[in-house]
Amino acid sequence: MAIATDRIRLSDVAQVAGVSVATASKALNGTGRMTLETRERIKQIAADLGFRPNAMARALISQRSFTVGLLTNDTYGRFTLPVMAGVSEALVDEGVSVFLCGIEDDPALGRVHVDAMLDKQVDGIILSGKRIDKRLPVDLSEISVPIVYVFTEAPDDAVSLVSDDAQGAHEAVEWLVSIGRRRLVHVTGPKSFASVRERAGAFTQVAGESAEILYGSWSEAWGHSAVDQLCSAETDLPDGIFCGNDQIARGVVDALRERHIAVPRDVSVVGFDNWEIVSAATRPPLTSVDMNLKALGREAGRLILELSGGRHVEPGIRKLPCKLVVRESCGGAAPA
Amino acid sequence: MAIATDRIRLSDVAQVAGVSVATASKALNGTGRMTLETRERIKQIAADLGFRPNAMARALISQRSFTVGLLTNDTYGRFTLPVMAGVSEALVDEGVSVFLCGIEDDPALGRVHVDAMLDKQVDGIILSGKRIDKRLPVDLSEISVPIVYVFTEAPDDAVSLVSDDAQGAHEAVEWLVSIGRRRLVHVTGPKSFASVRERAGAFTQVAGESAEILYGSWSEAWGHSAVDQLCSAETDLPDGIFCGNDQIARGVVDALRERHIAVPRDVSVVGFDNWEIVSAATRPPLTSVDMNLKALGREAGRLILELSGGRHVEPGIRKLPCKLVVRESCGGAAPA
DNA sequence: CAGAATTGAGAAAACGATTTCTCTTGCTTG
DNA sequence: CAAGCAAGAGAAATCGTTTTCTCAATTCTG
Numbered sequence: 001m002a003i004a005t006d007r008i009r010l011s012d013v014a015q016v017a018g019v020s021v022a023t024a025s026k027a028l029n030g031t032g033r034m035t036l037e038t039r040e041r042i043k044q045i046a047a048d049l050g051f052r053p054n055a056m057a058r059a060l061i062s063q064r065s066f067t068v069g070l071l072t073n074d075t076y077g078r079f080t081l082p083v084m085a086g087v088s089e090a091l092v093d094e095g096v097s098v099f100l101c102g103i104e105d106d107p108a109l110g111r112v113h114v115d116a117m118l119d120k121q122v123d124g125i126i127l128s129g130k131r132i133d134k135r136l137p138v139d140l141s142e143i144s145v146p147i148v149y150v151f152t153e154a155p156d157d158a159v160s161l162v163s164d165d166a167q168g169a170h171e172a173v174e175w176l177v178s179i180g181r182r183r184l185v186h187v188t189g190p191k192s193f194a195s196v197r198e199r200a201g202a203f204t205q206v207a208g209e210s211a212e213i214l215y216g217s218w219s220e221a222w223g224h225s226a227v228d229q230l231c232s233a234e235t236d237l238p239d240g241i242f243c244g245n246d247q248i249a250r251g252v253v254d255a256l257r258e259r260h261i262a263v264p265r266d267v268s269v270v271g272f273d274n275w276e277i278v279s280a281a282t283r284p285p286l287t288s289v290d291m292n293l294k295a296l297g298r299e300a301g302r303l304i305l306e307l308s309g310g311r312h313v314e315p316g317i318r319k320l321p322c323k324l325v326v327r328e329s330c331g332g333a334a335p336a
Numbered sequence: 337m338a339i340a341t342d343r344i345r346l347s348d349v350a351q352v353a354g355v356s357v358a359t360a361s362k363a364l365n366g367t368g369r370m371t372l373e374t375r376e377r378i379k380q381i382a383a384d385l386g387f388r389p390n391a392m393a394r395a396l397i398s399q400r401s402f403t404v405g406l407l408t409n410d411t412y413g414r415f416t417l418p419v420m421a422g423v424s425e426a427l428v429d430e431g432v433s434v435f436l437c438g439i440e441d442d443p444a445l446g447r448v449h450v451d452a453m454l455d456k457q458v459d460g461i462i463l464s465g466k467r468i469d470k471r472l473p474v475d476l477s478e479i480s481v482p483i484v485y486v487f488t489e490a491p492d493d494a495v496s497l498v499s500d501d502a503q504g505a506h507e508a509v510e511w512l513v514s515i516g517r518r519r520l521v522h523v524t525g526p527k528s529f530a531s532v533r534e535r536a537g538a539f540t541q542v543a544g545e546s547a548e549i550l551y552g553s554w555s556e557a558w559g560h561s562a563v564d565q566l567c568s569a570e571t572d573l574p575d576g577i578f579c580g581n582d583q584i585a586r587g588v589v590d591a592l593r594e595r596h597i598a599v600p601r602d603v604s605v606v607g608f609d610n611w612e613i614v615s616a617a618t619r620p621p622l623t624s625v626d627m628n629l630k631a632l633g634r635e636a637g638r639l640i641l642e643l644s645g646g647r648h649v650e651p652g653i654r655k656l657p658c659k660l661v662v663r664e665s666c667g668g669a670a671p672a
Numbered sequence: 673c674a675g676a677a678t679t680g681a682g683a684a685a686a687c688g689a690t691t692t693c694t695c696t697t698g699c700t701t702g
Numbered sequence: 703c704a705a706g707c708a709a710g711a712g713a714a715a716t717c718g719t720t721t722t723c724t725c726a727a728t729t730c731t732g
Contacts, residue, residue, distance in 0.1 A: 009717095009718060009719090010718065010719060010720095011718080011719095019681075019682085020681070020682045020683075021682090021718090021719080021720095022681075022682060022683075022684090022720085022721080022722095023680085023681055023682070025719065025720060025721085026681090026720090026721090029720080031720090031721085032680085032681085032721090033678095033679060033680055033681080034679090034680055034681070035679090035680070038680080038681085052451075052454060052455055053455070053718080053719070054396070054455075054457065054717085054718050054719065055455045055456045055457060056392050056395045056396040056401065056456075056457055056717085056718075056719090057396055057687085057717070057718035057719040057720085058718080058719055058720080059392045059687095059719095060390070060392040060393055060396055060687045060688065060689090060717090060718085060719075060720095061686070061687045061718090061719060061720050061721085062687090062719090062720075063687080065392060066456070067435075067456070069433075075417070075421065076417070076613075077413040077417040081411070081412070081413040081417070081438075084436065084438070085411065085438055088436075088437065088438060092445075092448055092449065092452065095452060095455070097405075097435045097437070097449075097452050097453065097456055098435060098436060098437075099403075099433045099434065099435060099436075100420065100424075100434060100435075100436040101424065101433070101434075102417075102420070102421055102424060109428075112428055113428065113433075115388075116428065116431060116433050117433065118388060119388055119389070119391045119431070120391045120392075120402070120403070120433060121390065121391060121392055219617070220617045221617075247617070254590075277412075277613065277614075278613075281555070281556045281557075281583070345687095345688060345689085346688065346689060346690095347688080347689095355711075355712085356711070356712045356713075357688090357689080357690095357712090358690085358691080358692095358711075358712060358713075358714090359710085359711055359712070361689065361690060361691085362690090362691090362711090365690080367690090367691085368691090368710085368711085369708090369709060369710060369711085370709085370710055370711070371709090371710070374710080374711085389688085389689065390687085390688050390689065391689095392687085392688075392689090393687070393688035393689035393690085393717085394688080394689055394690080395689095395717095396687090396688085396689075396690095396716095396717045396718065396719090397688090397689060397690050397691085397716070397717045398689090398690075398717090399717080
């Protein structure tokens with residue numbers, strides 16, 4: 001049991017060193033003027049005593065709390081956690097910590113959390129969601145701390161970060177083409193999602209206007225029905241299926257296997273999201289588009305840092321590239 | 337764009353009200369003595385001005401920051417996010433915010449995050465992991481803020497919270513028995529996990545010493561192989577399979593379907609974890625044991641509050657009950 | 673060698689609240 | 703009617719730093 005020894009204050013350090021608090025402060029912060037010897041001696045004493053500056057006092061005077069808030073409605077964490085990891089990674093070296101607040105889709109809860117964050121003088125707020133084209137139910141119009149939007153719909157004049165769905169879809173479909181697939185189909189989620197439309201647009205660009213697109217839901221079950229549909233159609237079975245997410249892709253792969261259609265021999269399947277829990281458990285494991293959410297988070301952290309440092313950041317939407325992760329569901333170059 | 341109007345300070349409120357800051361402070365905090373009329377008038381003015389007390393100043397003097405840290409090595413968030421949601425829910429009404437810190441399994445990163453939290457004068461630290469019998473790689477022995485361990489191994493004299501695996505397993509197996517299953521098998525994870533041993537112990541208690549237990553990994557693939565094993569054995573096929581987690585259960589269900597063994601008609605399957613992404617996507621959806629992680633989190637929040645309020649909390653392990661969530665993989669009473 | 677410039681260090685004023693005194697006033701009460 | 707007491711409000715100390723002055727002592731410069 002650690003005895004709750006009183007915290008060492010700067011004045012303690014100063015006293016031991018036989019100098020004033022002012023000098024001690026300057027010694028530790030590398031400011032002010034003094035002999036190198038004095039500075040080093042004070043530093044040494046501070047270290048020996050285990051001095052740890054009180055962040056509250058520091059924040060009070062510097063008007064910076066070295067905290068940021070991450071607000072999300074993605075209870076499940078599928079998107080938010082990687083983003084969070086990235087944000088944290090970008091900020092931890094600067095001594096900045098992250099408040100995570102989950103507001104279901106409840107405006108009242110949003111208000112409460114935003115208020116709490118403002119009370120705590122966060123240096124910035126990162127807003128993140130589970131869908132690129134939906135606003136979070138919080139009103140931030142009156143707020144004067146920097147805000148960065150990640151993976152969620154943002155006002156026009158805001159700083160915002162999203163993954164480049166079109167580019168990701170391009171890569172996926174081009175991969176199918178490059179391994180010799182020609183009869184391509186896209187099985188995806190509801191047309192009401194912006195990302196569905198973007199991915200579908202990219203699909204059409206590469207696969208051609210005639211290539212079929214099946215819209216449905218984001219579920220495995222829809223992947224199954226889509227395969228039913230494809231098999232009962234009069235046209236030839238496709239040899240390459242680009243799916244809107246990994247769950248659909250898993251449904252597709254499972255349904256194909258049940259019909260004894262071999263993946264990847266007869267049909268190549270590509271997923272989207274690279275959600276390991278799904279893509280790695282699929283038989284065979286899915287080749288899938290990774291949205292690089294962690295990189296998105298890192299960039300968000302960096303931007304918040306810029307903004308809270310008073311530097312100007314050009315508003316607008318920044319798109320970060322996706323990356324195709326090759327596993328076994330397509331054939332082609334297998335992972336090393 | 338909101339103009340960054342300077343924040344309203346208590347002195348602004350006092351000035352408008354024509355009183356001293358001392359009086360204003362007391363009016364708003366319900367302390368001190370003054371006419372009800374004065375108090376109400378000051379409150380009204382504060383509200384009109386949108387006064388929001390500076391949490392740093394408050395923390396500095398009260399020695400409480402109204403923040404707690406949640407440290408986890410569960411990058412994936414499977415366990416931590418529900419816990420986090422519960423913690424947050426328990427604390428938000430008290431105005432306490434939560435720092436979330438993901439330390440992979442990196443002691444150095446752990447050190448950095450713990451230091452950052454201590455610098456920020458967190459009122460308490462909650463430690464959470466992804467495994468009930470592994471320590472997090474951080475040294476908290478020298479630390480004088482309250483600590484609560486959730487879903488992770490804790491020192492003997494610590495306050496710790498875990499789910500009651502044995503009770504959960506009991507309920508699951510008794511459910512199988514209650515719907516008439518008699519030839520029971522338990523397919524579970526590696527024996528090295530404490531929760532595996534607990535669940536297995538409960539299984540044996542209910543199903544009898546002769547009931548078979550197959551140890552393996554936590555994966556769907558292992559669920560498949562386990563079914564292979566069961567089918568190639570000389571004994572009768574079981575009519576009830578209790579699985580160590582939902583992924584194994586899904587593997588088992590899929591493998592049974594591939595062998596045209598009907599679930600739940602021929603065999604009932606129960607999972608553990610109630611991880612919706614897996615249990616709901618399985619065909620048929622899994623009946624599974626829910627560990628009530630959110631409740632665990634709520635309780636952790638409550639305990640941290642007690643401790644940081646200086647009240648005594650009896651150290652030791654607290655077990656919270658699990659709850660069986662009935663879906664369709666067992667038959668019996670289907671969900672309403 | 674006198675005056676200017678530089679150096680090293682401390683005193684004190686912030687930061688924005690809370691809290692403990694102190695000081696008027698007005699009202700009891702014997 | 704004098705003495706005592708409570709009510710209402712303000713002055714000032716406090717929390718632990720940072721930062722801006724101020725000041726004496728030393729080193730240049732011409």
